[in-house]
Amino acid sequence: xxxxxxxxxxxxxxxxxxxxxxxxxxxxxxxxxxxxxxxxxxxxxxxxxxxxxxxxxxxxxxxxxxxxxxxxxxxxxxxxxxxxxxxxxxxxxxxxxxxxxxxxxxxxxxxxx
Amino acid sequence: xxxxxxxxxxxxxxxxxxxxxxxxxxxxxxxxxxxxxxxxxxxxxxxxxxxxxxxxxxxxxxxxxxxxxxxxxxxxxxxxxxxxxxxxxxxxxxxxxxxxxxxxxxxxxxxxxxxxxxxxxxxxxxxxxxxxxxxxxxx
Amino acid sequence: xxxxxxxxxxxxxxxxxxxxxxxxxxxxxxxxxxxxxxxxxxxxxxxxxxxxxxxxxxxxxxxxxxxxxxxxxxxxxxxxxxxxxxxxxxxxxxxxxxxxxxxxxxxxxxxxxxxxxxxxxxxxxxxxxxxxxxxxxxxxxxxxxxxxxxxxxxxxxxxxxxxxxxxxxxxxxxxxxxxxxxxxxxxxxxxxxxxxxxxxxxxxxx
Numbered sequence: 001x002x003x004x005x006x007x008x009x010x011x012x013x014x015x016x017x018x019x020x021x022x023x024x025x026x027x028x029x030x031x032x033x034x035x036x037x038x039x040x041x042x043x044x045x046x047x048x049x050x051x052x053x054x055x056x057x058x059x060x061x062x063x064x065x066x067x068x069x070x071x072x073x074x075x076x077x078x079x080x081x082x083x084x085x086x087x088x089x090x091x092x093x094x095x096x097x098x099x100x101x102x103x104x105x106x107x108x109x110x111x112x113x
Numbered sequence: 114x115x116x117x118x119x120x121x122x123x124x125x126x127x128x129x130x131x132x133x134x135x136x137x138x139x140x141x142x143x144x145x146x147x148x149x150x151x152x153x154x155x156x157x158x159x160x161x162x163x164x165x166x167x168x169x170x171x172x173x174x175x176x177x178x179x180x181x182x183x184x185x186x187x188x189x190x191x192x193x194x195x196x197x198x199x200x201x202x203x204x205x206x207x208x209x210x211x212x213x214x215x216x217x218x219x220x221x222x223x224x225x226x227x228x229x230x231x232x233x234x235x236x237x238x239x240x241x242x243x244x245x246x247x248x249x250x251x252x
Numbered sequence: 253x254x255x256x257x258x259x260x261x262x263x264x265x266x267x268x269x270x271x272x273x274x275x276x277x278x279x280x281x282x283x284x285x286x287x288x289x290x291x292x293x294x295x296x297x298x299x300x301x302x303x304x305x306x307x308x309x310x311x312x313x314x315x316x317x318x319x320x321x322x323x324x325x326x327x328x329x330x331x332x333x334x335x336x337x338x339x340x341x342x343x344x345x346x347x348x349x350x351x352x353x354x355x356x357x358x359x360x361x362x363x364x365x366x367x368x369x370x371x372x373x374x375x376x377x378x379x380x381x382x383x384x385x386x387x388x389x390x391x392x393x394x395x396x397x398x399x400x401x402x403x404x405x406x407x408x409x410x411x412x413x414x415x416x417x418x419x420x421x422x423x424x425x426x427x428x429x430x431x432x433x434x435x436x437x438x439x440x441x442x443x444x445x446x447x448x449x450x451x452x453x454x455x456x457x458x
Contacts, residue, residue, distance in 0.1 A: 005320070005444065005446075006319065006320035006444050006445065006446035006447075007446050007447045007448070008314055008315075008319055008320055008445070008446070008447065009447070010447065010452065010453060034452065035450075035452030035454075035455070036452065036454065041454050041455075043454075044453065044454035045454065107314070107315075108314050108357065108453060109314045109315055109354055109355045110354035110355075111314060111353075111354055111355065111356060111357050112302065113302075113304065113357050113358060113453075113458055216455070216457075217457060218457065219359060219360045219361065219457050219458055220310075220312070220322075220357075220359045220360075220361065220445065220456075220457075220458045221310070221359065221360075221361040221436075221437075221440055224436070224439075224440045224443060225436055225440075228436060228439065
């Protein structure tokens, strides 16, 4: 796939699930967004859509009818996690642990600017 | 070259941390190894306070102040010495002013800057090309 | 006998004797059905727009085919509440189009749109003939499949009815007059928005 001409998303990093010392909450993933350093900064990103785009072995049909190896799990930012700008994201399907340490795209919509 | 930027009464500093970062202030008294009392010019958001030296950046500017003087005196001296303008004239001051300006630009302004930058590098490239040609022609 | 048993026994005795029980809950409450979707929409009238969205605002499209394009917001469509935008088409290829306000960034740049007449455009303007277009497209697709290999993907534009093209031109011309008044504004609308390294939207002003 050719690189998109414009980047309209922020780069995010999947840190892991929301968890305590002995418990995990795979329904919620923690994501660090580039340049977001404080809890106040995360307010801007609340509710924004997140896409985990990855490549798989098997080709699947897209809506257009073409075949592609790329797949995507969509999610939504549901709030801040701690005070250092990390956010919690709920994905439509729980994100696999293989996604930890991987890039996600934090979209600019739904926009409120 | 001897070291000249000392922590001393009357030293003009920049706050480097938090809400007041990039604000000018002046040292009024030195508490201990790590802490000083600062004050600022009239109308500045900086209030007289004790601050950790880790949160201060020292500038080259110094004003004459009696140690531990009142805010009123500080305001007077800062206005007299025109510290703000003096700092704004330094390279550091200009840099901060530029950063502030850039941060306040809207999307259209950013586009205009981009166009101007392109134009500049085009002109530089042309000039450079001409010089190169000249040189290789001469050699 | 527990307390509750006593109470039940008393109740039973009362009903046997034909004494009406005092109602335990007030009966004045009249069930009124909640307004359904369409009705509620009618009540609400118009979707409220963000204050930053004023006719003439240059907006950045965030998703879809034209993502990243800077276009001019002309007016809000009363029925659907969507934004009517135009590229203008001659500048960046974005036609008169409806977009949801959630998918745009409103910039602080404004274009004078007082001379632009878009009264003729409403939601129906977009949907009229849509079915026909869709059928035509499908037909074309079939044809393409039959030909297999000869790809001409960008053909559907030929199905655009002439009156729409005319209106687009009229709107664009009016827009261009005010766009040309400001230096670089034309180039600005022609360019695409993109985030670059070190640009964080929460710190940026638009």
